[in-house]
Amino acid sequence: MISIEGVTYSYGDGINALDGIDLEVKNSELLAIVGENGAGKTTLVKHLNGLLKPQRGRVMVEGIDTKETTVATLAKKVGLVFQNPDHMLFAETVEKELSFALTNFGLPPEEIARRVEWALIEFRLSNYRDRSPFTLSGGEKKRVSLASVLCYDPQIIVLDEPTTGQDSLQKTRLASTLTKLNRQGKTVVVVTHDIEFVADFIPRVVVMSRGKIIADGPTEEILVRKDVMEASSILPPQLAELSWKLGLESPSIKAEIIIEEIKQMLRGGQK
């Protein structure tokens, strides 16, 4: 459970990167945070493991005030994967890269070996076990960076732009990994620009713009709201756009629903 109450943060340039954020994330929720560049998404997620501490307001993670503990303590509960894998990878082999966090948290060797094995298989990296992470392609590096955090099994998983540089097959696999972890009871927060990914796989969406939350709710309701999509400079999902153009009474992001509505229109003729 994460609760963010009235959080304000500024980098000292006179602009509030976060401007009074209130957000509650329940256990085992799966949600996305979307918004234009510079909306404050990354600043917000850095508050979740204490990298940034709120200048005003309060962030509580599993009942702990982030101001009163260290990043290392929070990192065990909150696994945060950043956008750029090049900022993370340093080890000689993929295997060592994956065991870095596990060693930092002082897990016993057998446990480390078991979890590394799980991550290698889950992210289809077994073939690269002994390769240097620097020789991998962009998409593979991205998977190593995801695996290197997910392997220590944090209760809350926060991913900043996990789909960049991934082809559609990898995206679907990522979605199924996230859905699986979510079903096992993990809380998953995904920060992304990839609105189709959100529309297809993520049930709750939070829309940010200029340091504020401008909408929060079930994905199929929020992503079809033209005002919200425009205010946050998000390219709406194609199906939402199609629904608007068709002038459907209840626009949707689900193909089946739109097909049903079109059928209704055709059967009923001009209303």
Next chain:
Amino acid sequence: MKVFKAFEYRRGSTILHRIDPRSKLVYLILFASLTVYFTKPLALFIIFLSFLPMVYVGKISTRWKQSLRGSLFFIAFIFIFNFVPTAYYSGNLLDAAVSAIAMSLRFLNLISVFSIFFLTTSPEDLTQSMVQLKIPYDYALTFNMAMRFVPTLSREAQYIMDAQRSRGLEMEKGNFVSRIRNYIPILIPLIISSFRRAELVADAMESRAFGASKKRTSLHLLRMGRNDLLFVLAATGSALALFVLNVLL
């Protein structure tokens, strides 16, 4: 990382910004040499005081103070590593303190004088003045770009630290040796991404036809004016005065 603020140029229009970079270079060399040459804390402190009007005239006090605050750690480090061994071997605490203070002031002065130079000199002007001093353009540009990427590098170091701390890295954990080892996960990504960036920049420059013409000409030439010469005279004069003062002290 605040210490990098010492080199972040922002456009300004004070008299100090408008002085020819070559004149400021004379000032920089004179005062840096004096700082290195002087050994008496009082003389070094007087040099430090002489920077205050420069900082005021150039309106760079905020970033100058930030860079000093950022270098406090190094100054403390320099002080301790000069004081402890000298005190231990000579047994004279006063002498040890005096020489340690002198070393710390020397560092403070060097940071200040370089800071005054770089905060008031635009990178383009600096490159241009190096070219006019007959330094080959390639070297001048290399130097300019190295300066240009300092803030980028410090931002990148911050990203990397955030990422590794999120994976449970504790920088301040363990004894001296393991603390140094803690920097490996920061330094490797930093170095590799710097190499990669260098390659990208080289590609970008070549695709914009860098080096296509052998003979470069400049649209704007730097010309030494009356103010620039006066500045050189004033700098030389005060350097001489300081030199004499140091002998008398």
